[in-house]
Amino acid sequence: MTRDWYAWHDDYDRPDSPLSRRLTELRQRIAEALDQAPPGPLRAISLCAGQGRDLIPVLADHPRRDDVTARLVELDPRNVEVARAAAARAGLTAVEVVAGDAAQTDRYADLTPADLVLVCGVFGNIPDADVRATVGHCAALCATGGTVFWTRHRREPDLVPTICDWFAEAGFTPVAVSSPADGVGVGVHRLTGPPRPLAAGTRMFEFVGDDRPEEQK
Template identity: 45%
Template sequence: MSRDWIKWHDEYEVPGSSLARRLEVVRGYLRPLLDRPRRVISMCAGDGRDVLPLLPAGSRAVLVEWDPVLAGRARAAAPSGVTVITGDAGTTTPYAEIAPAEIVLACGVFGNVSYEDTRRTIAALPSLLTPGGTVIWTRAGESPVRSLFADNGFTELAYAEPTDARFRVGMHRLDRAPDPFLGDVRLFTFV
């Protein structure tokens, strides 16, 4: 990987920073969904700080993170019921043990992959979700992400586009029948 993702996480500690503000939006979307135990997937989970502190007891979650230091931090913060996989989130294989999930987090993913991989990943999300399952995603700036969700049977529940920051956060619900889960399907590769 070309970027130092550990250093990238440091911005979370800067009050008022774009990343700190983005985190509050993501958590704000997540909180009402986590009103009871849920099954959750986090792709490219980083240190898991968006979801781990909010998970109700009895939840099951799979967080997939490539960097072993960040995965270790997530593991150290994880309550029981959470599996942190140090590995490639860009195939469906690590999700086999939890799919279908009620919530999928794709935060910090779409800005780091090609348009084709974004399209492929969003098209595959119905195979990872329960009926009515929800995806929370982030992306910097304008992008085709919202229309790709619409094209794949999702309804937009919320979208944040602050005028003074580049981050965008979306929340989409699957409003069609899910697809069957298939293992070993390539979704994306970080560029």
């Protein structure tokens, strides 16, 4: 059965759900990164952005809101409309929500390297080899000193420690990684070296088929 990515967001509205708890932690980490960002213009990109519930509400209330130019890329047109409406209500005129394939590097070429890179709801739904490849691409999407926010469930087999190793190989240092006991799988890494060149016309990942048991993204 094909998964409904619009209805998938309903769990965000259930305070005790893992997705709701994960969202709370993500928003906190994004706000902290904005607090620590240097003065001046900032750029943010979000892959598979859904309804933009992680980034848009933080920007709406943050003192750096007018410094941020952002692009959210999402395939489901219903989620795109929700995110666009949320950005409009918040008066975030520099937040662009694009309907399209978030796996294509060309979607981000003019906004990279970015200061905030969100890869949330991706690593739990793509093959491990694609996770590793996408981590490598993050080193091109992210600016020096910029921050990548990512998620992955902590069920067995727990790939999170290996993902952290892949981020280290790509030149990132850990800022925060949730423990297995938290059950929400939030990771934050910062690029310490220079960004890699962004490969043009490259597909970073493929979502797995929807016929397997549903995972927490």
